[in-house]
Amino acid sequence: MTTTEVNNRDWVALEHQYYQGTFKRQPLTLVRGEGTRVWDSQGNVYLDFVAGIAVNVLGHCHPAIVEAVQQQVTQLVHVSNLYYNTRQIELAELLGQQSQGMRSFFSNSGAEANEGAIKLARKYGRLHRNGAYEIISMNNSFHGRTLATTAATGQAAYQATWAPLPDGFKQVPFNDLEALKAATSEKTVGILIEAVQGEGGIWPSDKAYMQGVRDWCDEQNLVLICDEIQAGMGRTGKFFSWEHYVRPDIVTMAKGLAGGVPIGAMLTGPRTDLFTPGDHGTTFGGNPLASAAGIATIRTIQENHLIENAAQMGEYWNSKLVELCTRYPIIDSPRGIGLMRAVHVQHGLAATIVQKALEHGLLLNSTAPDTLRMIPPLVLNHGDIDEATAIMDLVLSKIEPIA
Ligand SMILES: Cc1ncc(COP(=O)(O)O)c(C=O)c1O
Known part of the structure; x- marks a missing residue:
């Protein structure tokens, strides 16, 4: 035009x-x-x-993203996850290095990354916590627009119209460890938290609180999921915002991961690395084009x-x-x-x-x-x-x- x-x-x-x-x-x-x-x-x-x-x-x-996308688009835009693709694996390798050993699953958006994390936590509950399935998240949080992530989002305005929302989600006040402890029951499997709330208006969590959340998760055999979708990719002065605080079990990413090309990621450490073939999937997630943009983004962040x-x-x-x-x-x-x-x-x-x-x-x-x-x-x-x-x-x- x-x-x-x-x-x-x-x-x-x-x-x-x-x-x-x-x-x-x-x-x-x-x-x-x-x-x-x-x-x-x-x-x-x-x-x-x-x-x-x-x-x-x-x-x-x-220029790094433009070049990476231009090159990739002439080689291979998309292949199914039925096959290996080098770009996807390279991007996962970079994230593995950044996270000291977590393994990745790629999706197309932040909400999908959180959906994957919720499923993984539920699998953990089924295997290691007597079928526990409930996720506790924070008031004023934001986790996405799918029904499950809307149920996890602690803002009434996002939830009001869509009842009944999926079962298994509960919110407590942010930065309030006692409230979190009081809300935990035998049904609880995990805590989903933004270390720095973004959509809620930029509210960093307290260091002692995050340490308390980590300790509580360890004590109660709960899974700690950190939503890095807005705060990740170096924005807070660390690659992951949780690096200011404590190491989570599961990390979700999206937004800046491929510098503007749509992608999401769900990373996990060994304790919760439980997906087996058939548990989860995606058509587009981590395709060569999005992954090439992700590689270029991370390398440019590092080199510059x-x-x-x-x-x-x-x-x-x-x-x-x-x-x-x-x-x-x-x-x-x-x-x-x-x-x-x-x-x-x-x-x-x-x-x-x-x-x-x-x-x-x-x-x-x-x-x-x-x-x-x-x-x-x-x-x-x-x-x-x-x-x-x-x-x-x-x-x-x-x-x-x-x-
Ligand atoms: C912290 C956080 N989680 C999840 C999401 C949802 O990501 P997406 O819009 O890519 O689904 C957002 C989007 O603003 C976000 O800020």
Whole structure:
């Protein structure tokens, strides 16, 4: 399609006509990306602090991903999991090295990765905990949109319409070990947790709490599942966010794993490595194309020291947020870790800030009326942060204080 053709079509109207009304979208049609920038159909450029919701870890169209996908697409796009494929095994090898020995199963999304983890935990329960099957997850968590992962998601808004949800899920307050202990019964088989809650508004867990959860799992013969779908891939300044805390039994990944090409992964250590042929499966999961993109993503993260960069840029961005919070009382309580950040917004004005920032060339995201979330690419640099700070400054200076 030529640029004129792109510009001449009313994409919003066409979307209303042909796409189901599932998404509450920003008034923006994106057509191109490079590094930390994206361009809309009218040629306007934006600094991207959303990054496909923590997906574009290398930024947009990173040469390593472009090259890997271009090469792979001329060799082999897809083969069934009835056969071995070198790319899938290479990606699993890289993840095995990162996780000190876990084995992988690839899917296409985060929800599917969590489904696999739930099934694996239930198999563990059947074999090693008298048929226990219940998963305890956390209030304010997010684990996906399938029925089981909706049942595991601790937010009423996501669950309300879909009753009856599958049995075997229960939520407790986050960072509250006593509540977790009190909720554990003979039916419980595992704990599903984000070490840093993402969709819930960027809430890191407490170190002592996570250690307590690990100890409780060991004591009670429970399986600890860490959902790394948003916080993984170096975003928090470690490859896995659990590296700040404790080692889980099962890990789920997706989002940034292949830098934007759809993929999910469920990793497990020896204790829960229980799937045998026929237990689980997928048509597309870990196909050569997605796996090639995953390999390129991990190698680029390693070679370009992007995990260290995420930690350093995270600190720098946080220092700017702290400064902005002191100057503008409408925002406060900066929080987060690495390049996973949020601020609290007074008077439910987060959406207003998102809208105004967009008008000035900065993409942000609100997870709730009082929460602004920033999850930029890991290739972010000081210049990007200075530019984002200047835009935030301008936007915040124009918002009338409410008494
Ligand atoms: C922590 C977490 N788990 C699971 C998911 C679901 O992933 P997907 O949308 O790829 O199914 C998400 C998506 O936002 C997430 O943030």
